[in-house]
Amino acid sequence: MFDIDVWQEIFSTIKKNKLRTFLTGFSVAWGIFMLMILLGSGNGLQNGVKEQFADNSVNIMWMWTGETSIPFQGLKEGRPIKFNNDDYTFLNEKSEDLELVSSRYYLPGSVMYTYKNEYGSFETSSCHPALKEMEKIKIVSGRFINDLDMSDFRKVIVVGDNIRKALFKDEDPIGKYLKLNNVPFKVVGVSYDKKRRDERTAYIPVTTAQRIFNGADRVHSFALTTKMVKTVEEAEAITENVRQEMALRHNFDPKDKRAMGSFNMLAEYIRTMKIFQAIKIFVWIIGIGTLIAGIVGVSNIMLILVKERTREIGIRKALGATPSSVIGLVLLESVLITTVAGYTGLVIGVSIMEGINYFLEQMFASGGGDGMFFRNPTVDFTTAIASTLILIISGAIAGYLPARKAANVKPIEALKEE
Amino acid sequence: MIQINNLHKSYVMGSNSLHVLKGLNLEIEAGEFVSIMGSSGSGKSTLLNILGILDDYDQGSYYLGGKLMQGLNETKAALTRNEMIGFIFQSFNLISFKNAMENVALPLYYQKVSRKKRNQIALEYLDRLGLKEWAHHLPNELSGGQKQRVAIARALISKPKIILADEPTGALDSTTSFEVMDILKEINDQGITVIIVTHEHDIASMTKKIIRLKDGVIEEIIKNGELQLFKARVRTE
Numbered sequence: 297m298f299d300i301d302v303w304q305e306i307f308s309t310i311k312k313n314k315l316r317t318f319l320t321g322f323s324v325a326w327g328i329f330m331l332m333i334l335l336g337s338g339n340g341l342q343n344g345v346k347e348q349f350a351d352n353s354v355n356i357m358w359m360w361t362g363e364t365s366i367p368f369q370g371l372k373e374g375r376p377i378k379f380n381n382d383d384y385t386f387l388n389e390k391s392e393d394l395e396l397v398s399s400r401y402y403l404p405g406s407v408m409y410t411y412k413n414e415y416g417s418f419e420t421s422s423c424h425p426a427l428k429e430m431e432k433i434k435i436v437s438g439r440f441i442n443d444l445d446m447s448d449f450r451k452v453i454v455v456g457d458n459i460r461k462a463l464f465k466d467e468d469p470i471g472k473y474l475k476l477n478n479v480p481f482k483v484v485g486v487s488y489d490k491k492r493r494d495e496r497t498a499y500i501p502v503t504t505a506q507r508i509f510n511g512a513d514r515v516h517s518f519a520l521t522t523k524m525v526k527t528v529e530e531a532e533a534i535t536e537n538v539r540q541e542m543a544l545r546h547n548f549d550p551k552d553k554r555a556m557g558s559f560n561m562l563a564e565y566i567r568t569m570k571i572f573q574a575i576k577i578f579v580w581i582i583g584i585g586t587l588i589a590g591i592v593g594v595s596n597i598m599l600i601l602v603k604e605r606t607r608e609i610g611i612r613k614a615l616g617a618t619p620s621s622v623i624g625l626v627l628l629e630s631v632l633i634t635t636v637a638g639y640t641g642l643v644i645g646v647s648i649m650e651g652i653n654y655f656l657e658q659m660f661a662s663g664g665g666d667g668m669f670f671r672n673p674t675v676d677f678t679t680a681i682a683s684t685l686i687l688i689i690s691g692a693i694a695g696y697l698p699a700r701k702a703a704n705v706k707p708i709e710a711l712k713e714e
Numbered sequence: 715m716i717q718i719n720n721l722h723k724s725y726v727m728g729s730n731s732l733h734v735l736k737g738l739n740l741e742i743e744a745g746e747f748v749s750i751m752g753s754s755g756s757g758k759s760t761l762l763n764i765l766g767i768l769d770d771y772d773q774g775s776y777y778l779g780g781k782l783m784q785g786l787n788e789t790k791a792a793l794t795r796n797e798m799i800g801f802i803f804q805s806f807n808l809i810s811f812k813n814a815m816e817n818v819a820l821p822l823y824y825q826k827v828s829r830k831k832r833n834q835i836a837l838e839y840l841d842r843l844g845l846k847e848w849a850h851h852l853p854n855e856l857s858g859g860q861k862q863r864v865a866i867a868r869a870l871i872s873k874p875k876i877i878l879a880d881e882p883t884g885a886l887d888s889t890t891s892f893e894v895m896d897i898l899k900e901i902n903d904q905g906i907t908v909i910i911v912t913h914e915h916d917i918a919s920m921t922k923k924i925i926r927l928k929d930g931v932i933e934e935i936i937k938n939g940e941l942q943l944f945k946a947r948v949r950t951e
Contacts, residue, residue: 301823308811611807614768616796616824616872618789703788707768711803 306629320597321637324590328638331583332645340673342572354565360517365554377555381513393534398424399515401505411463411474419497422505438470438485445501453481454499457488531563591694598698610710619703626702630695638687716742722773734760736930747902749910749918752927762911766878767791800869804881806861808853814864815849821872839867859890876907895920
């Protein structure tokens with residue numbers, strides 16, 4: 297197979313038909329090129345959307361209370377539903393479907409933050425330590441709320457980076473006291489999230505919030521992470537399950553969306569990823585379709601080539617060429633054309649996607665590209681390898697029919713032809 | 715060397731069947747110099763194809779070097795051709811994109827002889843046929859006689875037992891034809907059986923035995939002693 301003569305013969309036939317070989321190879325290269333561009337774009341879209349989900353754990357779920365809108369067990373509508381600390385204990389301990397739980401108490405009215413002469417109004421999120429992991433909160437300096445803060449009702453606060461800039465300027469805020477409606481809180485950490493909304497949020501322990509702002513054991517909303525499931529149905533079943541439990545505890549119709557609102561990110565995530573799976577399959581179908589057109593082209597050319605070389609093959613057979621050596625010659629040529637052409641298409645396609653990726657990354661690095669649904673539009677190594685293998689196999693398939701035809705050439709028939 | 719008994723061969727063309735060889739018997743000893751003659755349709759080309767294991771036959775038997783040649787698969791047939799038989803064709807059948815040396819070396823390629831070695835042997839054979847300085851020329855740069863000599867070198871390189879030549883002088887002028895025949899005679903003198911298919915009487919008369927075919931059977935065999943008579947008869951015809 298790696299005989300220099302075989303290659304010499306293949307190259308001499310290719311050289312004789314340069315344009316034809318080029319055009320054939322081009323169709324294969326084009327097929328693979330398109331496949332790479334499509335796959336890369338698909339990946340880019342998927343990564344872009346994934347990035348949008350990346351602000352939180354994908355399996356996060358929120359639920360909040362409201363007023364009933366459906367009469368239930370003799371109780372009339374318009375009844376307010378209120379969560380409490382017992383619900384937290386219940387959710388945290390009982391449900392097998394849930395992993396992390398954090399409760400939140402909404403501070404009444406707008407809270408004024410003051411530090412020395414600086415002041416401003418920011419969003420205050422009261423929470424459990426688990427929220428850090430659930431909402432993927434990044435700590436730039438200091439720490440997040442911890443369990444001791446919770447149990448000791450400590451007046452500690454983690455401020456977003458923008459709050460730090462607004463109130464502390466260039467000062468190091470860690471250990472300093474800032475006032476929330478005149479109640480001093482010790483800054484223990486600074487959080488950062490590229491979403492500006494989150495940077496303007498401060499986190500305090502929910503226990504402290506309830507005690508200082510007259511909340512008793514009132515809880516307004518929960519953030520939960522559910523166990524990871526694969527299907528939308530399973531994810532929705534978890535939501536339904538939690539709703540049932542809460543409905544039972546607070547006497548409302550589980551179907552009543554106004555009494556208790558909920559949003560399960562995982563269901564949305566799975567749904568979105570399903571769409572991308574479908575897109576991916578679609579892309580592969582198109583790509584392979586294009587590739588098949590290329591293969592048919594190569595096969596066609598090889599058939600013509602065998603026809604043209606019938607006499608030569610006949611001579612070879614008369615001189616002692618075995619059918620397998622003839623088959624090998626044709627197959628190898630076909631594989632060579634498809635592999636070289638396909639690989640060229642592959643490299644060009646991948647290079648273009650890498651180039652686009654380079655520009656995108658530069659854009660992201662310089663702070664732009666907010667809300668961009670396109671990220672890292674590249675094809676992974678496995679796909680590239682798989683495509684190369686597909687190419688070689690395609691070449692073999694393309695060469696199969698012509699090779700068989702060549703092997704069936706009868707020397708006498710071939711030699712008769714003038 | 716060659717023993718043929720009651721050989722039948724027919725070609726099927728659509729619904730018609732053309733019976734070409736009708737129970738042919740033939741024996742050729744090792745070292746003979748034989749020509750096969752006959753008008754077109756007499757079956758001489760068919761016979762040559764069967765002798766060269768390029769085609770199979772329907773009935774009878776064909777022994778080559780004591781071995782029955784029947785129902786061989788393509789690979790075995792190819793190997794036997796390579797070992798036993800050297801072919802010379804009317805239209806030379808050199809491979810156009812290979813130079814003279816590479817063309818001559820081709821049978822050795824199929825014997826898996828290394829490139830360097832087979833090219834060296836090919837050069838020796840070309841030298842013997844006076845074509846050494848043409849070794850690196852492509853076939854289209856050679857004259858007809860030169861091409862046929864390259865083809866003869868190619869037929870000889872695998873050291874065959876038999877040379878089968880199908881109208882070897884058909885495309886050559888008479889001077890070149892005689893040159894080629896001289897070469898074939900020399901080859902025969904070295905002990906190789908040479909079988910020529912021809913329709914030219916003066917070419918046939920240069921061999922030592924003439925087999926005349928007619929309607930798929932042997933009409934007459936003219937042996938060495940009677941060749942003078944044959945030559946005389948040719949002149950009068």
